[in-house]
Structures are given as structure tokens and as C-alpha cells.
Amino acid sequence: xxxxxxxxxxxxxxxxxxxxxxxxxxxxxxxxxxxxxxxxxxxxxxxxxxxxxxxx
Amino acid sequence: xxxxxxxxxxxxxxxxxxxxxxxxxxxxxxxxxxxxxxxxxxxxxxxxxxxxxxxxxxxxxxxxxxxxxxxxxxxxxxxxxxxxxxxxxxxxxxxxxxxxxxxxxxxxxxxxxxxxxxxxxxxxxxxxxxxxxxxxxxxxxxxxxxxxxxxxxxxxxxxxxxxxxxxxxxxxxxxxxxxxxxxxxxxxxxxxxxxxxxxxxxxxxxxxxxxxxxxxxxxxxxxxxxxxxxxxxxxxxxxxxxxxxxxxxxxxxxxxxxxxxxxxxxxxxxxxxxxxxxxxxxxxxxxxxxxxxxxxxxxxxxxxxxxxxxxxxxxxxxxxxxxxxxxxxxxxxxxxxxxxxxxxxxxxxxxxxxxxxxxxxxxxxxxxxxxxxxxxxxxxxxxxxxxxxx
Numbered sequence: 067x068x069x070x071x072x073x074x075x076x077x078x079x080x081x082x083x084x085x086x087x088x089x090x091x092x093x094x095x096x097x098x099x100x101x102x103x104x105x106x107x108x109x110x111x112x113x114x115x116x117x118x119x120x121x122x
Numbered sequence: 123x124x125x126x127x128x129x130x131x132x133x134x135x136x137x138x139x140x141x142x143x144x145x146x147x148x149x150x151x152x153x154x155x156x157x158x159x160x161x162x163x164x165x166x167x168x169x170x171x172x173x174x175x176x177x178x179x180x181x182x183x184x185x186x187x188x189x190x191x192x193x194x195x196x197x198x199x200x201x202x203x204x205x206x207x208x209x210x211x212x213x214x215x216x217x218x219x220x221x222x223x224x225x226x227x228x229x230x231x232x233x234x235x236x237x238x239x240x241x242x243x244x245x246x247x248x249x250x251x252x253x254x255x256x257x258x259x260x261x262x263x264x265x266x267x268x269x270x271x272x273x274x275x276x277x278x279x280x281x282x283x284x285x286x287x288x289x290x291x292x293x294x295x296x297x298x299x300x301x302x303x304x305x306x307x308x309x310x311x312x313x314x315x316x317x318x319x320x321x322x323x324x325x326x327x328x329x330x331x332x333x334x335x336x337x338x339x340x341x342x343x344x345x346x347x348x349x350x351x352x353x354x355x356x357x358x359x360x361x362x363x364x365x366x367x368x369x370x371x372x373x374x375x376x377x378x379x380x381x382x383x384x385x386x387x388x389x390x391x392x393x394x395x396x397x398x399x400x401x402x403x404x405x406x407x408x409x410x411x412x413x414x415x416x417x418x419x420x421x422x423x424x425x426x427x428x429x430x431x432x433x434x435x436x437x438x439x440x441x442x443x444x445x446x447x448x449x450x451x452x453x454x455x456x457x458x459x460x461x462x463x464x465x466x467x468x469x470x471x472x473x474x475x476x477x478x479x480x481x482x483x484x485x486x487x488x489x490x491x492x493x494x495x496x497x498x499x500x501x502x503x504x505x506x507x508x509x510x511x512x
Binding site for chain 2: 077080081082084085088089092095096099100102103104105106
């Protein structure tokens with residue numbers, strides 16, 4: 067249901083409140099996405115380090 | 123003799139040459155009509171829609187997809203990612219030709235093309251966004267030309283001039299980043315003047331930010347997509363360095379593209395939220411908006427991430443092509459499809475076949491120029507005389 071706004075103030079209060087929530091969810095999601103994206107990099111780095119240690 | 127003739131005939135009449143030859147002939151035919159009979163004879167432009175696909179595709183898409191030049195140069199020279207060095211020349215060449223054909227295509231679109239230098243020579247319209255875009259594009263085309271010059275100078279054997287041009291690399295890269303930031307965003311800002319014409323789902327006060335961020339995505343994806351095509355067509359021209367750097371480049375750029383796409387998806391959602399346009403998502407235009415947002419932003423973001431995690435270069439290259447298509451769709455949505463959305467169907471703009479013909483002509487000429495340069499100049503390989511200079 068599309069809400070009805072009678073003043074600019076009520077419109078801004080409504081949209082900005084939701085924007086802040088979206089921002090918070092987005093920041094947390096991007097953090098999760100970053101871990102998802104780079105997860106295997108850490109595995110690879112560890113593998114490389116282990117290989118180096120094995121050589122030494 | 124007849125045997126020799128057959129050999130020559132075979133080499134000239136290849137499917138590629140035949141198709142491009144036909145397109146060039148049709149393009150030249152339309153060019154004559156455009157410049158002798160005017161815009162009315164060749165376009166469906168009107169007072170409602172003064173900007174058609176020559177702006178929506180040739181200019182907006184052309185500028186976005188040419189962003190690979192500044193993105194790659196910035197990564198290599200400013201952020202010091204020297205491992206991607208072999209991608210700089212193809213990216214700068216694509217950028218240079220992209221901007222060159224943007225300017226050439228603009229001559230078809232403006233009513234009096236001989237007046238294009240007027241904003242710089244006659245009256246400086248410093249309060250106009252279009253002036254800023256024009257000035258930036260003119261300056262950046264010059265910057266890209268200078269960035270590209272070491273390759274033809276190496277090819278021609280002008281060592282001293284080449285070394286002088288190579289010394290300018292860093293300062294040109296900085297100019298390129300500054301100018302690109304300005305005009306990529308200003309192209310989006312041009313539509314801020316038409317809040318009643320552009321559909322609310324695409325109209326946003328953040329349009330300049332959307333255009334700039336998506337230009338980074340376009341640049342990264344275009345470098346990978348163009349690299350994939352070059353690998354198929356010009357594999358024999360690539361040296362060992364280029365071939366060995368290819369896969370790490372795709373993985374690195376794929377990761378960057380995934381992250382920037384995630385950011386772009388977020389700010390697009392913020393755009394809908396700030397305008398409180400959620401209810402429009404269940405309208406036909408809303409479904410189309412979701413196709414763009416989910417199919418060409420969220421999906422490639424996810425595919426890039428999977429490709430990077432699995433080290434699947436093929437998937438990343440496919441996703442790069444998909445993302446390039448998404449950028450084309452986004453620019454056409456803003457400038458043509460969602461523009462004048464309130465007009466009745468009969469008054470809506472549908473491009474004339476000659477408009478499409480000129481756009482295809484421009485893309486074909488760009489490919490022909492790219493092929494001519496790549497097969498002659500040191501673009502996909504390092505010139506043996508300058509190997510130690512990198």
C-alpha cells in the first residue's frame with residue numbers, strides 16, 4: 067500500500083528512515099559479500115605459505 | 123597467374139571483409155543523405171525526443187565502454203598494480219577509438235556540426251553541464267591520443283619522441299582520471315534537467331553517481347571482454363608477457379568488478395528508497411527496471427564472485443560480456459526507453475533504420491580501426507627495443 071504524505075517533513079522522515087535501514091543492511095551485506103569474495107584467497111595464501119615452509 | 127588471382131581473391135573476400143564492406147557502403151550512403159538532406163530525412167527525432175540512439179547508444183554507451191582506458195591506467199600507474207601492465211595499451215587504444223567515434227558520431231547528431239568548436243572559441247557556457255561534458259570529452263580525447271602515441275611512435279621508429287611521450291604517462295593518467303570522473307558523472311547529470319520526462323525509477327538525484335560508478339564497472343568489464351575477443355582474433359600477435367598476465371588480469375579485474383557491482387546495486391536500491399518508489403516496482407516499467415537491476419547488476423555481481431572464488435576465467439569472461447550488455451541496456455533505458463514514458467505509444471520515439479545503420483557503421487569502423495592498429499603496432503606485444511623500459 068502506497069503511503070499518503072501530507073507534508074514534505076513526513077515524506078522525508080519516512081524515506082530517510084528507510085534509507086538508513088537499507089544502508090545498514092547494505093553495509094553488513096557488502097561485508098559478508100567481501101568475505102565470500104575473498105574467502106578462497108586466504109586458503110590460497112595459507113597453502114602458499116605452507117608450501118614455502120615445506121621447502122625450507 | 124590464375125592461381126595467384128584465386129589466392130588474392132580468397133584473402134580479400136573473407137566473410138568478415140564482406141560483412142564489414144557492406145556495412146561501410148550502407149554507412150557511407152546514409153552519411154551522404156544525412157549531410158545533404160538533414161536530420162529530418164534520416165532520423166525519427168522530434169521536439170519531444172531531440173536525443174535518440176545517436177546520443178543514447180553512440181555517445182552514452184560509447185563513453186561508458188571507453189572507460190577501460192582510465193580504469194586500467196589508474197590501476198597500473200596510480201595504484202601500482204604493475205602485474206596488469208600488458209592490459210594498458212589495448213585498454214587505452216579501445217578508449218581512444220571509443221572517444222574518437224563518440225566525437226565522429228556527434229557530428230551526425232548535432233544540427234550544425236561545424237559549430238562544435240563554438241563553445242570553446244566563441245562563448246564559454248560555464249554554467250552549462252553540456253559545456254563541461256564537451257570540454258572534458260575534447261580534453262580527454264587529446265589525453266588518450268597522447269597516451270596512445272608511444273605505440274605508433276615505436277612502430278615508426280621515432281625513439282626520441284617516443285621516450286618523450288612515455289615520460290608523460292603519469293601526468294596523463296592523472297589528467298585522465300580527473301577528466302573521466304568529471305564527464306562520466308556529468309553525462310548522468312544531464313538528465314537531472316528532465317525529472318518529468320524520465321521515469322521515476324531511473325530518475326534520481328544520484329544519477330551522476332550512478333553514471334560514474336557504472337562507468338568503472340563498464341571499464342573493467344570492457345577490458346576483460348575486449349581481451350577475450352582479442353585472444354580469439356589476435357592470439358598470434360600476443361607475446362609471452364601478455365599471455366601469462368591474461369588470466370591473473372581477468373581474476374583481478376573480475377574481483378574488482380564484483381565489488382563495484384555490489385556497491386552499485388546498493389546505491390540503486392538507495393535511489394529507489396530515497397524517492398519512495400517501491401510501489402512502482404509492480405508496474406510494467408517496474409518489471410523492466412527489475413530485469414535491469416537483478417538480471418544485469420545483481421546476477422553479474424554474483425557470477426563474477428563465483429568466477430573469482432572458483433578461479434573460473436571462462437565464467438568471468440562470459441560475465442564481462444553480460445555486464446557490457448547491461449551497461450548498454452542501462453544507458454538506453456535512461457536516454458530512450460524510460461524517457462518520455464508518459465507519452466502515448468504513437469508519439470514515442472522509435473529509431474529510424476538509418477539511425478541504427480549509422481550506429482552499426484560507427485561500431486564497424488571502430489572494429490576496423492582497432493584491427494588495423496593491432497595487426498601493425500605493438501599493442502598486444504612489447505616492442506623488442508623497449509622491453510626494459512616497462
